[in-house]
Amino acid sequence: MEFKEKLLSSHLAFEEDLDLNDSVHKTRASALKVFEDKGFPSKKEEAWKYTSLEALIQKDYALFPKSDSSIEVNDVKKYFLYDTDTYKVIFIDGVYSPFLSNTTHDGLDVCLMSAALSKPKYRKLIDTYFNKIAPEDDSMTALNTSYAKEGAYIYIPKSVVAEKPIEIIHFSSGNENALWLQPRNLIVVDENSQAQIIERHQSLKEHPVVTNCVTEIYVHQNAFLDYYKLQNDLPSASLIDGTFIVQEKNSHASVHTFSLGGKLIRNNLRYFHKGENVMSTLKGVTILHKKQHVDHATLVHHSQPNCESHQDYKGIFGERSEGVFNGQILVDKIAQKTNAFQQNNNILLDDKATVNTKPQLEIFADDVKCSHGCTIGQLDEEALFYLRSRGIPKKEAKALLTYAFANNVLESVQLPSLKKRINGQIAKKLGVNLGFDL
Amino acid sequence: MAYTEEELKKELETKEYEYGFYTDIDSDTFPSGLNKDIVKAISKKKGEPEWMTDWRLKAFESWSEMTEPEWANVNYKKPDLQAISYYSAPKSKPKYDSLDQVDPELLKTFEKLGISIEEQKKLSGVAVDIVMDSVSVATTFKKTLAEKGIIFCSISEAIKEHPELVKKYIGSVIPPKDNYYAGLNSAVFTDGSFCYIPKGVRCPMELSTYFRINQAGTGQFERTLVIADQGSYVSYLEGCTAPSRDENQLHAAVVELIALDDAEIKYSTVQNWFPGDKEGKGGVFNFVTKRGICHERSKISWTQVETGSAVTWKYPSCILKGNNSVGEFYSIAVTNNYQQADTGTKMIHLGKNTRSTIISKGISAGKSQNSYRGLVQVGARAKNARNFSQCDSLLMGNECGAHTFPYIEAKNNSAQIEHEATTSKIGEDQIFYCNQRGIDTEKAIALIVNGFSKEVLNKLPMEFAVEAQKLLEISLEGSVG
Numbered sequence: 001m002e003f004k005e006k007l008l009s010s011h012l013a014f015e016e017d018l019d020l021n022d023s024v025h026k027t028r029a030s031a032l033k034v035f036e037d038k039g040f041p042s043k044k045e046e047a048w049k050y051t052s053l054e055a056l057i058q059k060d061y062a063l064f065p066k067s068d069s070s071i072e073v074n075d076v077k078k079y080f081l082y083d084t085d086t087y088k089v090i091f092i093d094g095v096y097s098p099f100l101s102n103t104t105h106d107g108l109d110v111c112l113m114s115a116a117l118s119k120p121k122y123r124k125l126i127d128t129y130f131n132k133i134a135p136e137d138d139s140m141t142a143l144n145t146s147y148a149k150e151g152a153y154i155y156i157p158k159s160v161v162a163e164k165p166i167e168i169i170h171f172s173s174g175n176e177n178a179l180w181l182q183p184r185n186l187i188v189v190d191e192n193s194q195a196q197i198i199e200r201h202q203s204l205k206e207h208p209v210v211t212n213c214v215t216e217i218y219v220h221q222n223a224f225l226d227y228y229k230l231q232n233d234l235p236s237a238s239l240i241d242g243t244f245i246v247q248e249k250n251s252h253a254s255v256h257t258f259s260l261g262g263k264l265i266r267n268n269l270r271y272f273h274k275g276e277n278v279m280s281t282l283k284g285v286t287i288l289h290k291k292q293h294v295d296h297a298t299l300v301h302h303s304q305p306n307c308e309s310h311q312d313y314k315g316i317f318g319e320r321s322e323g324v325f326n327g328q329i330l331v332d333k334i335a336q337k338t339n340a341f342q343q344n345n346n347i348l349l350d351d352k353a354t355v356n357t358k359p360q361l362e363i364f365a366d367d368v369k370c371s372h373g374c375t376i377g378q379l380d381e382e383a384l385f386y387l388r389s390r391g392i393p394k395k396e397a398k399a400l401l402t403y404a405f406a407n408n409v410l411e412s413v414q415l416p417s418l419k420k421r422i423n424g425q426i427a428k429k430l431g432v433n434l435g436f437d438l
Numbered sequence: 439m440a441y442t443e444e445e446l447k448k449e450l451e452t453k454e455y456e457y458g459f460y461t462d463i464d465s466d467t468f469p470s471g472l473n474k475d476i477v478k479a480i481s482k483k484k485g486e487p488e489w490m491t492d493w494r495l496k497a498f499e500s501w502s503e504m505t506e507p508e509w510a511n512v513n514y515k516k517p518d519l520q521a522i523s524y525y526s527a528p529k530s531k532p533k534y535d536s537l538d539q540v541d542p543e544l545l546k547t548f549e550k551l552g553i554s555i556e557e558q559k560k561l562s563g564v565a566v567d568i569v570m571d572s573v574s575v576a577t578t579f580k581k582t583l584a585e586k587g588i589i590f591c592s593i594s595e596a597i598k599e600h601p602e603l604v605k606k607y608i609g610s611v612i613p614p615k616d617n618y619y620a621g622l623n624s625a626v627f628t629d630g631s632f633c634y635i636p637k638g639v640r641c642p643m644e645l646s647t648y649f650r651i652n653q654a655g656t657g658q659f660e661r662t663l664v665i666a667d668q669g670s671y672v673s674y675l676e677g678c679t680a681p682s683r684d685e686n687q688l689h690a691a692v693v694e695l696i697a698l699d700d701a702e703i704k705y706s707t708v709q710n711w712f713p714g715d716k717e718g719k720g721g722v723f724n725f726v727t728k729r730g731i732c733h734e735r736s737k738i739s740w741t742q743v744e745t746g747s748a749v750t751w752k753y754p755s756c757i758l759k760g761n762n763s764v765g766e767f768y769s770i771a772v773t774n775n776y777q778q779a780d781t782g783t784k785m786i787h788l789g790k791n792t793r794s795t796i797i798s799k800g801i802s803a804g805k806s807q808n809s810y811r812g813l814v815q816v817g818a819r820a821k822n823a824r825n826f827s828q829c830d831s832l833l834m835g836n837e838c839g840a841h842t843f844p845y846i847e848a849k850n851n852s853a854q855i856e857h858e859a860t861t862s863k864i865g866e867d868q869i870f871y872c873n874q875r876g877i878d879t880e881k882a883i884a885l886i887v888n889g890f891s892k893e894v895l896n897k898l899p900m901e902f903a904v905e906a907q908k909l910l911e912i913s914l915e916g917s918v919g
Contacts (some may be wrong), residue, residue: 046509333836348851352818359857361842366833366863376848376855 003057004039008032010063011146024117027131031145038139050324050356051266051295056238059208061180063147065093071173071204073100079169079202084417086198087166089152093173094181096150108160113151113184125155129188133216133244133272141242141268144214148184151213156193156223165196165415170213172237174205185215189223196415200230201239209237217245217253221275225253226414232261232425235290242268249275256413257284258422259294260429270299273307273335280309285406285422287429288321288353295324302335302365311342314406317353325357327372333364342372347379347405379405399430472519474498477625484594484628487601494625497614501621510780511809511841514749517688517723519622582642589634590645593661596632603634607665611694611731611757619690620727623659627692630661635670635701644899646675660691666701666736673704673899687712688723689747695730695738699760702737703730706898707754708906711746713777716804721748721777728752734760734789741897743906744771744779753811755784758792758820765794768894772910773806773838782812782843787823787853796827799891802838809841816853823850829859832890 011032015025040057041048071092080088087110090100096112104110116122117130131148134141152168172179189195203209219225231239239262245253259265271280286294300309315323325344346355359372379401387397403426410426413419477498481491506516583590589600597604614624635641666672676693689711697703705728714721724747730738740754756765767783785794794814802808808831816823831840842859864886872882887910888895898906 336836346848348848348853351851353851355846355848357846359842359844359859361831361859361861362839363831363833363841363861364839366836366838368833368861368863370861372842372857372859374844374846374855374857376846376853378851378854 003060006060007063007143007147008036014064014147014149023127024130028146028148031131031136031142034136034142035139035146038137038142041139047297047326050322050326051264051293053240053264056210056264059178061178061208061210062176063180065095065176065179071097071100071171075204076100076169076171076202079171079200081165081167081198081415081417081421084165084415086164087162089154089166089168091150091170091183093171093176093179094150094183097171108157108162109153109155110166111153113153113186114149116153116186117149122153125188129186129216129218131216133218133246134214134242135244135270138242138268140212140240141214144182144184144212144242147182148214149182151184151186151215153185154187154195154197156189156195158190159192160190161193162195165198165418168197168199170201170211172201172203172207172209172211174203174207176207178208179210181209181211181213183211183213185213187215187217187225189217189219189225191221191223193220194224196226196228198228198230198415198418201233201237203234203237206234206236209233210240211238212240214242215244217243219245219247219251219253221248222250223248224251227253227255228413228415228418229255229257229267230422231257231259231265231294233263234261235263235292237262238264240266240268243270245269245271245280247271247273247275247278247280250277251275252279252281254281254283254412256409257282257286257296258425259284259286259288259296260425262292262294264293264295266295266297268297270301271309272301273304276304276306278304278307280307281412282309282311282313283409283412284313285409285426286313286315286317286323287402287406287426288316288323289318289429291320291322293322293324295326297324297326297328299328299330300340302329302331302338302340305334305336305338307335308339309341311344312409313344314409315344315346315355316349316402316405317346317355318349320350320352322354323356325355325359325374327358328360329362329370329372331361331363331365331368331370335365336367338365338368338370340368340370344372344374345405346374346376347402348376349378399427402430403427472626480626480628484597486594486597489601489605490597493609493614497609497621497624498626500615501618501625504615504618504621506618510751511807511811511843512749512751512778512780514723514778519688586639586642587636588639588641589632591632593627593630593632593663596663600632600634603665604632604663607694607696608661608663609694611696611729612692612727617727619725620692623661623690623692623727627659627661630663630691632662633664633672633674635666635672637667638669639667640670641672644673644675658687658689658691660689660693662691662693663696664694664703664705665696666698666703668698669700670698671702674706675899676705676707687721689725691726691728693726693728693754695728697730697732697736697738697763699734700736701733702739704739704899705730705741705754707740707742707744708898709742709744709746709750712748713746713773713775714748716775722746723748724750724752726752728754729757729784730755730765731757732760732763732765732789732792735762736760737764737766739764739766739768739897740783741768741894742770742781743894743898743910744769744781745910747779748777750777750779750781752781753783755786756794757786757788758794758823759788760792761789762791763789764792766897767794767796767798768897769798770801770891770894770906770910771799771808771810772801773803773808775804775806777804777806779807780809780811782810784813785815785825787814787816787820787825790819790821791823792820793824794826796825796829797893798827798829799894800829800831800840801834801887801890802831802840803834805837807839807841809843810859811843811845813845814847814855814857815845816848816850816855818849820850821852823853823855825853825855825857827855827857829857830890831859831861832887833861833863 088102090097317323329340614621711722771779798810800808810829814825869882
């Protein structure tokens with residue numbers, strides 16, 4: 001049986017077990033219909049031109065893992081931001097782990113999507129926010145919506161600053177042969193509020209895992225959201241991520257994506273502006289080796305005047321890895337005085353590495369400043385020589401230069417402990433000890 | 439009295455297409471529609487050998503299986519290909535040796551366009567192979583060229599007289615199966631230009647062709663084949679103007695360039711077909727396939743100034759097959775009113791040490807949409823490939839759009855690729871700076887636009903640069919709000 005058929009036929013049984021309100025049931029049914037009609041995206045679609053899911057969907061994945069997988073704190077502690085006190089929402093094989101988590105309802109809600117979807121007190125919120133910005137015609141998003149059950153639900157009320165960063169971690173234990181996960185997160189940052197969120201998907205054993213994750217984020221007036229995606233999974237794990245952000249007046253939302261590991265990663269990141277003076281930041285560092293594949297598909301839709309967006313993606317590709325960048329900036333007629341910048345720089349370290357990049361500008365307003373720049377190249381021979389002539393070995397010199405290349409993305413990381421860790425991971429990835437911390 | 443912007447706007451809106459007139463010449467037109475018999479009839483009418491007829495029929499067959507492409511960022515009502523007549527030739531046909539014999543009506547048309555043959559012949563030293571409704575009616579300077587061994591004639595003539603060259607190269611760069619419109623063209627092309635530069639010859643003058651679409655309801659299917667043999671050089675000019683007509687006309691040309699080892703081809707185009715009136719009615723559909731192949735150490739350079747056509751769909755490309763070959767693309771695309779342009783280039787790096795440069799300038803005004811779509815592809819064996827691309831867009835007025843769709847694919851780690859694009863409007867500070875120095879707004883805008891497109895204008899041969907600048911003026915004057 002093909003995997004698509006399995007997804008379609010399992011849905012009925014899945015749906016019957018759930019106690020949800022009617023509108024959510026309806027949303028799920030229509031989403032499944034979209035997936036049924038469209039199926040998995042193929043390379044013939046423009047948006048998936050450079051990324052093929054063909055090989056991934058050949059396997060038979062378990063959709064409903066056994067819920068008894070338990071793991072020891074010590075096994076997973078290293079994946080936490082342990083030296084900082086944080087709120088944690090932790091899932092093992094798609095199931096909430098109260099033992100590892102640290103949730104709260106005190107002043108702000110850091111809790112579960114399953115609770116939000118079923119409990120009457122959240123009904124109004126779900127009606128306002130659930131599946132309102134996730135694109136309806138995208139088949140992977142529709143698939144997630146139709147199976148949406150669990151994930152993180154975070155609500156920061158008006159004028160509240162979340163004092164601790166929030167970690168959302170999805171573990172896969174490796175108890176199943178092959179696992180297909182579909183977490184669904186909802187994040188609402190209300191007026192004048194502030195939050196820092198770290199999201200991570202991690203498998204604990206080498207086994208085929210595909211995570212089809214969707215996150216909807218609402219950033220209200222004057223609010224500030226700082227979001228970090230850490231993608232440093234084992235080589236057997238794949239991730240298809242959809243993050244959709246709505247921003248109201250005077251808000252600032254920034255998303256940093258660090259793609260350092262995994263088999264295939266596709267990041268769909270979309271921003272929609274609903275008010276003036278909005279600031280959007282999208283940054284990413286991608287360092288790949290082996291046969292890894294990372295695809296960043298970004299969209300910033302400027303539909304209001306006086307807004308600003310900054311994109312900066314750096315890619316370092318070694319061995320047989322493949323990098324894709326597909327950045328789209330859309331400026332509507334009414335979005336005058338828009339400033340939109342996009343930068344994509346890539347370094348190819350080895351012969352067989354590939355980069356495909358497609359920075360797109362679609363502009364309908366005249367009083368705008370929009371630019372994009374894109375480069376593909378190598379490490380500067382002269383700079384390398386300079387370092388080597390001062391006694392720095394070739395490997396370290398290369399690492400230093402690569403590190404410098406990625407550095408301006410790291411600079412804007414606001415959490416010192418996170419910055420330090422990413423720094424360490426990059427150094428590890430490059431196989432050297434840099435001998436200094438940042 | 440100061441000339442206000444409002445007045446200018448009005449003047450521009452009411453400005454009719456300057457070159458919109460209709461030449462009254464009897465022409466010999468086929469019934470409309472397209473099927474195997476029409477293809478055969480065209481071939482027979484042109485007195486083509488059998489291999490050519492077969493080639494056309496094969497192209498027709500593969501075309502029948504293709505569908506019209508829809509990926510371009512343009513909206514238009516698809517032309518009904520069965521309602522088009524596929525052959526139309528001016529009736530007063532015999533070839534002329536001198537200009538006196540040319541139908542005076544025709545000569546008047548050219549004069550109106552400002553390209554009087556006499557003048558060109560005497561002053562500019564340009565040999566003009568004028569294509570009017572698909573059949574070339576005048577070829578000048580043929581003798582001078584013949585002395586050097588250069589063949590410059592209509593493609594139908596070349597099929598008859600130089601079948602070995604045509605047979606070898608036609609469809610070698612753009613096979614009939616390449617795309618929908620190239621397939622259509624391969625089946626039904628009626629005429630076009632053929633040029634062959636022998637080994638080591640530097641063509642002493644700029645070769646040029648003028649295309650015009652004249653007869654109502656005739657699609658024009660030109661086929662151009664330029665072959666530069668080893669170590670030769672040629673600069674080829676192509677210019678187009680078409681009379682104003684309400685119904686949409688289709689133009690699906692194919693241009694193939696072959697630069698053999700050490701050869702250089704410079705291909706320049708000024709396109710000013712009827713863009714439709716200010717309501718967006720009428721205008722030419724320009725769906726052109728242009729591609730060149732570069733062998734070892736050769737160079738192909740495309741320069742284009744696109745100001746006309748209701749819909750433009752055109753990507754002059756270079757296949758850099760030979761080592762150390764060079765591809766260049768310089769373009770200015772201007773759209774106004776309801777015009778739509780989706781244009782750009784493809785640079786396919788296959789050989790080692792290949793280099794390419796892309797400079798594209800898009801200017802949109804009125805309610806027009808202007809897109810740059812380009813591909814830079816570096817193959818796994820293309821060591822040390824180098825590309826630089828720059829796409830700038832200038833927006834005038836708040837109802838137009840400018841779009842960039844660059845595709846960059848690198849499969850080799852020694853590749854160095856740079857791409858940058860900007861979109862902006864003419865800065866108030868820039869205009870203020872000029873105003874301050876006593877330059878009125880209108881002149882300031884002309885100055886800025888001129889500066890904006892200078893990089894590309896500079897690449898045009900002298901004769902064309904003047905005309906191109908004039909065209910820019912016509913298309914843009916006063917369209918700034």
